[in-house]
Amino acid sequence: MMPPISPDLIAQQNAPQADALHDEYQALGRKLERRGIAIDTIKSRVKGWSVAVPSWGAGRGGTRFAKFPLAGEPTNIHEKLEDCAVIQQLGRTTPRVSPHFPWDCVSDYAGLRQEAEALGLGFDAVNSNTFQDQPGQAQSYATGSLSSTVSATRAQAVEHNIECIEIGRQLGSTALTVWVGDGTNFPGQQDFARSFDRYLDAAAQVYAALPDGWRMMLEHKMFEPAFYSSVISDWGSSLMAAQELGEKCKCLVDLGHHAPNVNIEQIVARLHRAGKLGGFHFNDSKYGDDDLDSGSINPHQLFLVFNELAEAEANPRGGFDPAYMIDQSHNVTDPIESMLASAEAIAGCYARAQLVDREALHAAQEANDVMLAFRTLRAAYEIDVGPILAMARMEQGGAIDWLTTYRASQHRARKAQERKAVGLGAGIV
Numbered sequence: 001m002m003p004p005i006s007p008d009l010i011a012q013q014n015a016p017q018a019d020a021l022h023d024e025y026q027a028l029g030r031k032l033e034r035r036g037i038a039i040d041t042i043k044s045r046v047k048g049w050s051v052a053v054p055s056w057g058a059g060r061g062g063t064r065f066a067k068f069p070l071a072g073e074p075t076n077i078h079e080k081l082e083d084c085a086v087i088q089q090l091g092r093t094t095p096r097v098s099p100h101f102p103w104d105c106v107s108d109y110a111g112l113r114q115e116a117e118a119l120g121l122g123f124d125a126v127n128s129n130t131f132q133d134q135p136g137q138a139q140s141y142a143t144g145s146l147s148s149t150v151s152a153t154r155a156q157a158v159e160h161n162i163e164c165i166e167i168g169r170q171l172g173s174t175a176l177t178v179w180v181g182d183g184t185n186f187p188g189q190q191d192f193a194r195s196f197d198r199y200l201d202a203a204a205q206v207y208a209a210l211p212d213g214w215r216m217m218l219e220h221k222m223f224e225p226a227f228y229s230s231v232i233s234d235w236g237s238s239l240m241a242a243q244e245l246g247e248k249c250k251c252l253v254d255l256g257h258h259a260p261n262v263n264i265e266q267i268v269a270r271l272h273r274a275g276k277l278g279g280f281h282f283n284d285s286k287y288g289d290d291d292l293d294s295g296s297i298n299p300h301q302l303f304l305v306f307n308e309l310a311e312a313e314a315n316p317r318g319g320f321d322p323a324y325m326i327d328q329s330h331n332v333t334d335p336i337e338s339m340l341a342s343a344e345a346i347a348g349c350y351a352r353a354q355l356v357d358r359e360a361l362h363a364a365q366e367a368n369d370v371m372l373a374f375r376t377l378r379a380a381y382e383i384d385v386g387p388i389l390a391m392a393r394m395e396q397g398g399a400i401d402w403l404t405t406y407r408a409s410q411h412r413a414r415k416a417q418e419r420k421a422v423g424l425g426a427g428i429v
């Protein structure tokens with residue numbers, strides 16, 4: 001299969017920028033060398049690091065008020081894969097796609113896997129969906145799924161999750177992410193303890209169906225769609241559930257699923273300490289949202305999360321292998337551009353965290369030298385790692401300036417001719 005963007009175009013766009021990039025890379029290399037860091041080592045680590053993109057993020061998202069479609073946006077998994085391939089071709093940080101079912105259902109999963117492979121992509125964790133009803137579905141999830149009071153509804157939700165595992169097997173995935181919207185809107189609507197018991201009982205049936213080498217990741221979310229209480233509302237509930245379910249069950253941290261200003265980096269450290277850090281859904285948020293582009297609002301928090309990850313990697317305790325995924329909704333941008341920007345922001349925080357002088361940091365911490373500890377950490381954050389990321393991209397066939405190259409490719413305009421138009425979404429207020 002032809003790559004969606006011509007490699008010649010990428011090379012042509014890179015050519016006039018290559019000298020400046022080499023200059024900047026060398027200047028940064030000298031600066032890092034003075035701090036005892038070899039820039040090529042950091043570049044190799046960046047090349048070895050990756051984050052998955054969500055299939056659902058390839059289309060224009062919407063809010064509950066409206067969706068503003070984009071001409072040429074993908075409407076099925078085949079078109080979504082094609083756009084994800086563009087992201088990988090230009091950015092070289094996102095070789096895997098995390099699919100969502102039933103949104104990405106097809107009749108031939110072996111064929112879908114081959115299609116992805118031909119585009120240079122693989123599949124990451126499969127996501128189940130028991131937060132919406134599907135046409136013809138026997139039981140409704142209106143008042144809950146895995147925690148429903150109705151046993152037939154719980155059974156249906158269990159069965160769907162098991163089906164997702166089966167699909168994932170065919171796609172080469174090794175993880176199932178479970179997020180449920182279960183919860184309440186009114187005090188008194190449900191009993192907190194009994195809902196959690198029912199959830200655990202149903203989740204245990206899903207857990208029992210996990211193949212060897214698989215993990216199940218529980219994603220907590222404080223609110224929405226349930227606005228008074230959620231069954232798996234926070235990392236405490238998630239950890240309790242993961243501990244009860246077993247070794248193969250871990251917690252997934254979606255950055256937007258916390259109250260504003262919560263210290264997420266500390267949660268990351270705690271989950272690692274408990275041996276339960278399963279993975280991430282990266283996004284950013286300002287208030288109570290979970291859909292803005294990673295690093296667009298609070299890049300410093302993203303860096304602090306990666307600082308904890310670097311600590312965890314250096315001190316793996318029982319093991320360190322989190323799954324990294326993006327989970328965003330792109331309501332006003334071209335999703336390809338947003339995911340390229342996000343992948344760059346995330347990889348940039350990964351790179352900066354590699355620059356922290358850990359020995360000096362630990363020494364300052366031990367000596368209770370507050371300012372020195374703070375300055376040691378901040379020094380890494382303040383380094384512009386752009387030349388490392390751009391060099392890693394270029395050396396792997398990606399674009400130095402992915403935005404200009406993407407726009408020059410006219411990919412979206414071409415797809416607007418080929419793909420069927422998406423209807424206007426209806427706002428509800």
Ligand code: PSV
Nearest residue numbers: 127179219221254281290327
């Ligand atoms: C819920 O807000 C969530 O973060 C879960 O990961 C879902 O699977 C995803 O968004 C898409 O709705």
Ligand code: MN
Nearest residue numbers: 219254281327
């Ligand atoms: Mn999520």
